[in-house]
Amino acid sequence: MATTLTPVLSRTWDTERPWTLESYRASGGYDALRTALATAPADLVQMVKDSGLRGRGGAGFPTGMKWGFLPAPDGGPRYLVVNADESEPGTCKDIPLMMASPHQLLEGVIITSYAIGCHHAFIYLRGEVVHVYRRLLQAVQEAYDAGLLGSDVAGSGFQLDVTVHAGAGAYICGEETALLDSLEGRRGQPRLKPPFPAVEGLYARPTVVNNVESIASVPSIVQYGSDWFRSMGTERSTGYGLFSLSGHVRNPGQYEAPLGITLRELLEMAGGIREGHELKFWTPGGSSTPLFTAEHLDVPLDYESVGAAGSMLGTRALQIFDDSVCVVRAITRWAEFYKHESCGKCTPCREGTYWLVQILQRIEAGRGTQEDLDTLLDVCDNILGRAFCALGDGATSTITSGLQYFREEFEAHLSGGCPFDPAKAALFEYASGSVSGAGTVGA
Template sequence: MADPLTPVLTKRWLSPNSWRLSTYERLEGYTALRKALRGTPEQLVQLVKDSGLRGRGGAGFPAGLKWSFMPPNEDKPHYLVINADEGEPGTCKDIPLMMADPHSLIEGCVIASYAMRSHHCFIYVRGEALHCFRRLNSAVREAYAAGYLGKNILGTGYDLDITVHAGAGAYICGEETALLDSLEGRRGQPRLKPPFPAAAGLYAKPTTVNNVETIASVPFIVNAGSDWFRAMGREKSPGPKIYSISGHVERPGQYEAPLGTTLRELLELCGGMKDGIPLKFWTPGGSSTPLFTVEHLDVPLDFEGAAEAGSMLGTTAVQVFNETVSVPWAVMKWTKFYKHESCGKCTPCREGTYWLDQILARMVDGRGTEEDIDTLLDLCDNIFGRSFCALADGAVSPIVSGIKYFRDEFLALCETNKAGGERKSELVGAHT
């Protein structure tokens, strides 16, 4: 295995003016593009398949396989769409990547577009990330001026245009089909599948939607090969990964490590728990993934390891909470977010998140009953798997896992309410 501290995706981040084309070119930038354009689209797709690169946006779908779904002919336009609408609570890896090293994404876009016979790529950036939007546009202008974008790229006869699009700041647009609707100028809402984007995506044309980190990994694979990439991480989840660590740690931030790294190892990298207060619970992939506890410190954080332990790798948004935090309170805060961000298209999500929020708020306020716990679980069961997209599933994950591991805290809230009610009855009786 490669040295876990050897940076790959983040190796240019600390270079002076790392976002400039001159810096990128000095540090092997656009050498992979030249190599890729000498091959065929089929060879590139096979290379990415052989590397085992999996989508870094949360689902972990094999990138090469996804690319292969695109039709081999060019009787209609093909589109590559980059999902840079980073909105998952705790997730903060793509925006730093685009801020520090935007040309790695652009180079990856050109290579991937060539592999899928696309001549127009869209990068959909979260609207609030204004600095990121400006920096990407500046990098795209540099790439056009240098001949890496536009007509007859590097004299190969291949043409590609990139459009950087700012979204309107809706969490739902992180779902790929809602993103496509938003990109077309419509309200961002998930589509019924099939048809899948590879058959009818943007403007009803063949489309592939990939995450920023996924595409930024491609130039490294082209330059160093699939065997090099597989030397990092684990067999079914190879390669490096950016872990976003936030919460009660000494040095929160972005930490690059091979897939399969454990939280125990990540805590060592970021200086341990803040002020020495012990760990209580954490999320392996953002608030939409089931919670983990201290018992899961040594779970390999890759797609298989997280799933086998009962959660999901998601976007590797590792949110760390110490013993001072109330689980019901944290779960309530996340639920409020999902209620607010539900697009309202699906009744289970629209109505269900509303009622989950109401019940949790009542419980945290000290007015809950023991029956509320069963009602929450029953609601979650009726919401999970019954909506067009995964927002509803993500909304119930922290609730179900929170009750599973910390049921006593939810019960304690009910006992507090019960005790308060009994004291009130005693006072009324005494007054009478």
């Protein structure tokens, strides 16, 4: 496994006006489309299956297998929906990809649509990112004007229309069935499954829902082949991906590397933790994944290894927190987010996230009790696996892992408030048994 960066999706980001059709074509853009249009659709599906590409939106489900779940054509329409509703705290890979290289996504949309027999594709974008919305609309218009969309795609006779839809801004619409309800003009709430979208999705027709990065990875697979893609990453987590480093690193940003790279290697590329501090905790895949600590620096960032270590790779949103951060405060802010974004459809999530916030706020303020810590775990246990969708599960992840790794910090809050308040620092040192004079506390 290579430990250097592998720019594929990001290779044109530093060129002049990379978002234009002219610039994208100058770098080989849409070459893969010509190859795809000369290939049988079933062979394209098999090529993606052979590549081992797994969904880059968080779940990691094999992309080609998802395409293969579509039932046999029955003469009616089938749809491709690109999930561009990037809302996970810490996740920031799809928006820069669409900003810098919207035609890469569009080329993937066209190839995927051709492969699955779709003639109308949708890109569902988070509505707040108006600048990205305008750029996507411009790219789609450029593609229509160039004959890459419409009734005769690139002279092949294949017909495809693409609609860019801006959502109203709800985290729940990142869940694929809530996204479909929103796209149909209804309130964004998860649907009961089965039926799954592949059988009965948008407008009750067979539908493939894929993440932006997943679809944008398709052209390179078509152009260079499945073996090339499998040559990167690990045996079961193949290929490359965008790792988003944010927080207390010297050079935060997007690092495109093979799956299986470690945080230690990424931190070296990012210049390390800010001077005078040490790594305290981090998220491997956004705020809905269990926390890792410095002991996990060498865990390979692939689906299997991260799962075996007790977390999830998710969206590869690596939020880095140093020793100046109060873990209780950070977890409370995340819990407030999930409470606010719960759609309210199911009781475990609606009520559970509310009570998690009440308890955490009480603990953070120094008014909690030992019983509150047990109650937190009990509420998490009653949400996990019982909520209608994964939002409820995600809301519990940082709480249970936070108590696993930093219980003494939670207990220190019970004695009079946040120990990372400089006035409480001595109390924390006494409660945790740490040496005095920890100069980074409260920094």
